[in-house]
Amino acid sequence: MGRQIREHTYSLINYLEMVKRGEIREDRDVQRLAGQWDAGMRNELIYTALTGDYMQPVILGEEERKGEPARLWLADGVQRTSCLMLFRYGNYKVTSALENSIIECKPGETDGVFDLRGAVFESLPGELKQAFDSFPVRTVIHPRCSTEQISGLIRRYNNQIPMSSSQTALTHVYRYAGRIRELAGHGFFKNCASFTEREKIHGVYEWVICETVTAAFHSGHWQKQAGRMGKYLNTHGTAKEFEILRNVLDRMENLLKERFRGMFNSKDAFIWLALACRFAKRNENLQAFGGFLEAFQDELHCRPVEKYGFKTFDMACDSRTSREKETVIKKLGMLECLLEEWLSGHSAEDHAGAETRKRIS
Structure with missing residues (x-):
């Protein structure tokens, strides 16, 4: 019988802080490097987080280590994680490569709408900063994995064929x-x-x-x-x-x-x-x-x-x-x-x- 996976939902800010502290690792040797996405893909994900739209769960593998606490490795979600990290902490500026750039806001700091093009995190109105930080990140955790099993998860979840042009x-x-x-x-x-x-x-x-x-x-x-x-x-x-x-x-x-x-x-x-x-x-x-x-x-x-x-x-x-x-x-x-x-x-x-x-x- 397979290992029972478990699910956990973090706020985006808590998830990113865990990555920064190394509690969730994205640098597994067999993993593809971050930065594979183009600007259009990054922009669309940022828009998703700011509007509370759906994002697929992040897949984690929990590696058992003798005499040490278990470690969580990203099996699927490195590109999404690095993109969100770049916007939140890396001063990434959203480009014009975005299908829909207008986000509705409450009147106050804005006129009721905010154009995301050219924005960095610090230029967002407070309402959208809060929306970004509180965006729910669902994770699926495969427990008690060996090093070999972690590699298998990375291979399995990154083996999808992208859509052709x-x-x-x-x-x-x-x-x-x-x-x-x-x-x-x-x-x-x-x-x-x-x-x-x-x-x-x-x-x-x-x-x-x-x-x-x-x-x-x-x-x-x-x-x-x-x-x-x-x-x-x-x-x-x-x-x-x-x-x-x-x-x-x-x-x-x-x-x-x-x-x-x-x-x-x-x-x-x-x-x-x-x-x-x-x-x-x-x-x-x-x-x-x-x-x-x-x-x-x-x-x-x-x-x-x-x-x-x-x-x-x-x-x-x-x-x-x-x-x-x-x-x-x-x-x-x-x-x-x-x-x-x-x-x-x-x-x-x-x-x-x-x-x-x-x-x-």
């Missing part, structure tokens, strides 16, 4: 997350694209959908930083835009099959799907779009585009900044020019007939 960004698009997740299960991605299983697991399908809608309908507000793009799409995207994409995926799956699988990868799929969405808004015949893709593979990819200084699409793809706003808008613009040029010499009826002849042969 795509998965994190999707949390900002919560208004449309259900639609996005549904579209990510569309047969197009399995039958017509060349994503890896790892990319699927890490949320790349979902993020390609977000990139597609943004590029197709909001390219002027494209953001390289995924979190910012997600926030914009959550506010300014529409259900109709996702429905247009759904319709395009339905028709493209039936039309393309596996012929252009290599073009629809994690790097470029959003560009092609955004182009298809724009095309579908003004032209019902996606068979013509299939003809354009074929011509692009054959020779249009290296055709100079006059509007863009006679540069080719291949030259634009050589850029290492494939997700920069300027690059995305340029690539979409070049493709639209090539598409218009190709359509001017190929009627939809011609392409439909060619498709029919292919199926018969």
Whole structure:
């Protein structure tokens, strides 16, 4: 039977004082060093403590020592502890990397609100200092541990896989997350694209959908930083835009099959799907779009585009900044020019007939 764990809740100030006195140790040899978090992560935790929001329990291992008092070691919570310690005693200044910086206070020292950006502990109003110091820190203590068992606890509790950037960004698009997740299960991605299983697991399908809608309908507000793009799409995207994409995926799956699988990868799929969405808004015949893709593979990819200084699409793809706003808008613009040029010499009826002849042969 396993050892019975116990729980104890400290006020934050008492918890930090215990760490300062060495009653709770954070410097186990096998433990990751403090300071792994970036400013945004530190800011969010400080906001959590000041607003009394939920923080996961800190995990402690109680090491037995012959002839000496037991010692508590941090198994999980080093980064949180060092962050809170830095703000309370280290004059850490909260940066602007914070989703919500406004905290409501009682009128008196403030006008009823306090902006946390740029604040250090000593600049907080008294009410918030008290809220920080009295914030409850729940701990879970594994008793009677050997040195080896303490190491095992550290390994177990620090073995989680963090969210990928795509998965994190999707949390900002919560208004449309259900639609996005549904579209990510569309047969197009399995039958017509060349994503890896790892990319699927890490949320790349979902993020390609977000990139597609943004590029197709909001390219002027494209953001390289995924979190910012997600926030914009959550506010300014529409259900109709996702429905247009759904319709395009339905028709493209039936039309393309596996012929252009290599073009629809994690790097470029959003560009092609955004182009298809724009095309579908003004032209019902996606068979013509299939003809354009074929011509692009054959020779249009290296055709100079006059509007863009006679540069080719291949030259634009050589850029290492494939997700920069300027690059995305340029690539979409070049493709639209090539598409218009190709359509001017190929009627939809011609392409439909060619498709029919292919199926018969």
